[in-house]
Amino acid sequence: MLYTERLLDRLEVGDGSLFLNNERVILISMDAFGMLRHDLIQNIGFERMKGFLIRYGRELGVNDAKKILSEHMSSLTDMIKAGPALHMMKGHADVKTTYLEIDTEELGPVTSVCMEGIWRNSYEAIGYMNCFKKAAEPVCHTLVGYVSGYLSTICNQQVIAKEVACIGKGDPECRWIAKSNDLWGKEIEHELIYYKQTPIVKELEITYEKLLEERNNLQLAATIHKRLTQELVNGKDLDSLAQIIFQLMKLPIIFEDTQFRQLASAGVQEKHLKDIQEDVQQHFQHKQFVNKRMKHDHSFRDAAIIKLASHERIMVPIFLQEHIYGYCSFLYLNKEASRTPIEQMILERISYVASSYFLYAKTSFETAERMKGHFLEEMLNGRYATKKEILQRGQLIHFDLDEPYYMIVLKYELHSDNMKEELTFHQQLIEAITTYSQSENLNILVGQQQGNIVMLVQAKQLDEQQIEKTCWEAHSYLSQQFSTAAFYFGISLRATNILKVGEHYDEAVRAVRMSTATSQVITFQSLGVVGVLINEKNVSAIKRMAAMYLGPLYKCGDAKQQELLRTLYFFLFYGGNLEQTASSLAISISGLRYRVQKIEELLGHNMRNPTENYQLFLSLQALILIGELEM
Structure with missing residues (x-):
């Protein structure tokens, strides 16, 4: 006779009590248990409810396992299989074992156990679906606890069960796995929390400490x-x-x-x-x-x-x-x-x-720099009549303008037709120059004039060799910061009179006009006598002389004629070297030869005559310096 059948023979009813195997038991409806679950969730939360039901089921399993151990069954396998039978007898679920493996030492205790099965008609899953919507995780908590408690007691080691599928969350059946703790590894760490009972008062104390x-x-x-x-x-x-x-x-x-x-x-x-x-x-x-x-x-x-x-x-x-x-x-x-x-x-x-x-x-610095820039622009525009007035204003911004200085003009070419983008770039460029001067400990005035960036640098910080070197270093820095732009620097002569700042600004402007893609930093000193002789007073004479020497090339103002003038300038600049000229113009040698032939036809003389070439080169330099021709 099966153990469960013998157990039913020991069922006694009378005097308002129900005894099974000499132990008083009670019967409760599935709906009442569903209400209990509902109230537990409402009052103590889902996580505490889950732990409560798992521990409740574990006690049921432990209790049944102790009774089985007292029966002194012949084998461990029989004792383990009695668990599902007891479970079914109590109406919890129809239990089907699908896998069972027990490892034991020779004539010794159990070393590990692994058991798998299916619960059909789980009272917990069905009751949950009657009270709630579809769950996000398995809901057969007392069944899980029962398996864990029963196997742990029978095998004399911690065995943890886990529900891996549940009809309560939409799966086709309720499936479970039970394994010895060491077989689970870290996978079961979170589930172990539910087996440790923490009184709610203690939890409140912990919560209070965390809040504190x-x-x-x-x-x-x-x-x-x-x-x-x-x-x-x-x-x-x-x-x-x-x-x-x-x-x-x-x-x-x-x-x-x-x-x-x-x-x-x-x-x-x-x-x-x-x-x-x-x-x-x-x-x-x-x-x-x-x-x-x-x-x-x-x-x-x-x-x-x-x-x-x-x-x-x-x-x-x-x-x-x-x-x-x-x-x-x-x-x-x-x-x-x-x-x-x-x-x-x-x-x-x-x-x-x-x-x-x-x-x-940043705001304070930009305000100070704008004041400096505005001050420089006012000096260039002749706003101050006396040196004393300039020196006094300079003291307010901690700038001694009685010291020798250089004027630097920075011209840039930005490859963009977007006006808003160019305005943003212009502001970013001024900020970059200011940042660079700070990093190099240079006290400079930075302003704007006629679309160019203008800088006044004190000569006590940089001598004639250092000023050009610093401009090349600044050129490298700005080229790294703004890879889509090209930069050109013009440097004035060393100045000693702040009232002549406008004249030295003009020197820097003329110098920057002579800059090219291969010579991005030009000093006014390097222009020699030509740079000194050319000024606003003789512009008309320069144009007349240029028209006389350049003839048809100068009279025609279309784009093609401008390209021919640029070709002539670089051809003369490099002493007739075809390779260097073609490289600067970014054209082929054959294309350069065609242009040179066209220029000779328009000018009416051979381009190998050094005297005439010298006059042509001076004319082109003069036009560049007065802004009539751009390289």
């Missing part, structure tokens, strides 16, 4: 933000702000620009800063290289945790007018140091304060 910790964290973040804002209003610089942050947080902090060059830091020894900078630069250069190959964007706009060779860091970008201006980072020089979520939140608040700092600094 969160309140303290928010209070700390608010305190730091308020203190930094106050210091910012009081005019403190970035180094002072970094020191305050270090004092409050006890964490090293660093502010960097977009190239990861240090702007300010605190809590880091000077000898370590170089290694830290090289470390982070190498990391992002490598990341940029990899992401370019993968066609990914290497930048990031949110907080990031970076692990480097010398340290670890939390980095948060600092935004300025919707663009990343730099980064602020907490440094963890000891890699074993733990990080907390509050540190990232505080760092994000610090980045907001840093944004305000840089915006104020």
Whole structure:
């Protein structure tokens, strides 16, 4: 006779009680259990309800397993198979075992067990569907607990069951798997939480402690933000702000620009800063290289945790007018140091304060630079009648205009027909020049005149050789910053009288007109006597002389004639060298020969006559200097 059949023979009813195998039991309806589940979810939440039902089912399974062990069955397999039979007898579900494997040591205990099966007509699944909509996860929690408790007791080791399919969430059947804990590995870690009973009072205590910790964290973040804002209003610089942050947080902090060059830091020894900078630069250069190959964007706009060779860091970008201006980072020089979520939140608040700092600094700097630029433009336009007035205005912007100086004119060509884009570029170019002069510790005045950028540079900072070298370096810098534009520099003679700033501006203008694609920086001194002799007073005479020497080439003003004049200039400039001339004009040798032949026909003489060529070259130079011809 089966154990379940013998068990039914021990069912006793009487006096309002029901006993099964000498143990009092009760019968409850499936609808009542569904209401219990509903109320548990409403009162303690889904997760606590799930844990409650799993532990309830586990106790049912443990209780039945103890009774089976007391029966002293002949084999472990028989004892395990009795579990599903008991389960069915109680009306929980129709249980079908589909797989069972038990490993034991020789004449010893069970080492592992793996069991799989199907529940049909699960009272939990059907009851759930009667009360709720389709679930997002399996709902047979007491059945899962029962299997876990029963097998754990029979096998004398922790066995965890997991429902992998359930009709309560729309699957065709309820399927389950039960395995020894070591067979599950990390897959079952989350389920183990439900087997640990935590009193709700204890949970409330934990929640209160978390809320208290969160309140303290928010209070700390608010305190730091308020203190930094106050210091910012009081005019403190970035180094002072970094020191305050270090004092409050006890964490090293660093502010960097977009190239990861240090702007300010605190809590880091000077000898370590170089290694830290090289470390982070190498990391992002490598990341940029990899992401370019993968066609990914290497930048990031949110907080990031970076692990480097010398340290670890939390980095948060600092935004300025919707663009990343730099980064602020907490440094963890000891890699074993733990990080907390509050540190990232505080760092994000610090980045907001840093944004305000840089915006104020940028606005103040731009205001000062606009004042300087306006002052330079007024000097060029003859606004000031006396040297004393100019010197007094110069003192207000901390610029000694009694010192010798150079005038520089910067001309640019932007390959764009969009007027709005060109205006934006013009402003960006002025900002780039200002940034470059700051990095080189150059005190300059930057303004605008006739569509060009004009600069006044004090000669005490740069001698005659250095001024030209600096312009070439600035040309390289601007070409890297703005790859779609071409830049040309004209440099005046060394000036000593600020009242003659307009004359020296004209020198720089004439010099820049002589610049070409291969000679982007031209000094007025390099123009020689021609540059000195040509001025506004003899423009008419220059035009008459040019018309006499150039003849038909000068009289015709169409585009083709302009190309012939450019061809003639470069041909003479390179002493008749065809290869260099063709390269500068970006045409073929055969095309150049055709143009030279056409020029000889129009001029009526051979281009190999040195005397006539010299007069032609001087005429072309003169036209360029007075702005009649552009190269």
